[in-house]
Amino acid sequence: MARVQRDGGDDSAPTTELPAVRDQDPSAVSEPVTGSVNGRKVPMATDKARAIPEAAVARLAVYLRVLSGMAEQGAVTVSSEELATAAGVNSAKLRKDLSYIGTYGTRGVGYEVDVLTSEIERVLGLTGQQKVAVVGIGNLGHALANYGGFPGRGFPVEALFDVDPDLIGIPVGGLPVNHIDDIPDICAKRKIAIGVIATPPTAAQAVCDRLVDGGVHCVLNFAPVVLQVPEHVEVRKVDLAIELQILSFHVARNAEQRASRRAAAARASSNGEVV
Amino acid sequence: MARVQRDGGDDSAPTTELPAVRDQDPSAVSEPVTGSVNGRKVPMATDKARAIPEAAVARLAVYLRVLSGMAEQGAVTVSSEELATAAGVNSAKLRKDLSYIGTYGTRGVGYEVDVLTSEIERVLGLTGQQKVAVVGIGNLGHALANYGGFPGRGFPVEALFDVDPDLIGIPVGGLPVNHIDDIPDICAKRKIAIGVIATPPTAAQAVCDRLVDGGVHCVLNFAPVVLQVPEHVEVRKVDLAIELQILSFHVARNAEQRASRRAAAARASSNGEVV
DNA sequence: AGCCGCTTGTGAATGCGTGCACAAAATCCG
DNA sequence: CGGATTTTGTGCACGCATTCACAAGCGGCT
Structure with a gap:
């Protein structure tokens, strides 16, 4: 319990990442403040907030923005699939993320844009002003x-x-x-x-x-x-x-891959993956 | 195997990247380019580059900066413990991160600052210029x-x-x-x-x-x-x-914790860690 | 030369996050 | 009114990342 390993925000994204902050995170590092007292499952997210993984919080902020764009275009309801693709994530992950803050969806229909918006805002503490x-x-x-x-x-x-x-x-x-x-x-x-x-x-x-x-x-x-x-x-x-250096790494990695692909051109043709 | 789930960079972040970075940050989302052909385990870091976890790459960039600061102060060698605390991470994690790029340390002594610096630069593709x-x-x-x-x-x-x-x-x-x-x-x-x-x-x-x-x-x-x-x-x-909103979440969470702590006042008073 | 203390590098365990797949629920339609 | 259809919410399994703990290795000292 005394794991007070200071570890920055990031990830840094993941975080994070992340973001990157990461990211702070990378990666983000959520404090290991699990368990504690309540094992309740009430749909109300009153003090359940602390249970939301850091990575999910970062994504909630993304959903929030996407939602506001949709609201401007007059959308009233949205399905997890729509929202997920717009936010660039897996729809299952999106639903799981949303489940952390409560169950505000209607099965067979989707989520009401304004309800979801205000719920995410509430969880993120955006109801008041942060100076x-x-x-x-x-x-x-x-x-x-x-x-x-x-x-x-x-x-x-x-x-x-x-x-x-x-x-x-x-x-x-x-x-x-x-x-x-x-x-x-x-x-x-x-x-x-x-x-x-x-x-x-x-x-x-x-x-x-x-x-x-x-x-x-x-x-x-x-x-x-x-x-x-x-x-x-x-x-x-x-x-x-750091962001630039991470990108630089990918440039280098891609260059390497391309080089080795050129070298070992035809090998292991077993996988006819087209991607 | 056909998991070509496009998932943007980072969480982050953190990041993770994100981190954030990442994810961002975590964070980060390393491409699932596993398996494929080679399941080799060669210690050479030639084409092992692709095996470096995204989160580790983000941290390598941090180490690089800390190292350059140490070099300026005339440090010749540095132990994993020193470098880790300066970078704000666990020393075991640091050593593992470094192990991804090769074994450039001397047991009982530590790492040579300039060697480590240039090796990280090499892996990150910083030897050339990225326009x-x-x-x-x-x-x-x-x-x-x-x-x-x-x-x-x-x-x-x-x-x-x-x-x-x-x-x-x-x-x-x-x-x-x-x-x-x-x-x-x-x-x-x-x-x-x-x-x-x-x-x-x-x-x-x-x-x-x-x-x-x-x-x-x-x-x-x-x-x-x-x-x-x-x-x-x-x-x-x-x-x-998004970064601000993540921080906002933490403000809210802390406020909540403080509130409930005030309510359930005296409990678990264990940690006296000083960092 | 040989022992001792220190630090690296890594196998193994744990924990977290992701994605799949399906049951539960709610609407629509015949 | 009941079944078909759609979409949510989540249990489960897998894989990655983090951390622990220790053997291996190296330098210094006697």
């Missing part, structure tokens, strides 16, 4: 701050930070930049829920520590470093370099 | 193009694209912007290996199709859509909204 702080107003931070409402609504950016004295006080995207020394105070005062780190790698750990001091429990890290955080803090990382 | 094209020169695309050499070296940005007529021809980060209709030609001509999609979601699929037409096999997608691609194309996605 976001962006630290590091460079190229990326600037872009993030200018998103304004941030991807979709529900994640208002409510604080900006940087070290550069020339930036302090300057409004970016309608919000003044504060000094990073004020992170703990301001985050605590404004009840910031999510900290986004867009600083150079050297500053990231210090910034992260200050965010944690400010009571921030969730961090989205764009800096190419592995952050060390106390166990109760959740870190997801988005790492451009 | 990158960025499509969509908005806020994000601008930031990406201005990275210049792109995170670390090895990924030169060699083409930029957008639809906006006002942008065509304008140099961004020292490179002129081309029209997206020219994607296939230019990508083929310049041998672009990786396409980065930083367009609005509505344009992403069309852009992706053009990239594929141009012979690009690897895509890094920042647009919040699920891309449909032929099987030979590898897609990694970096999705801000």
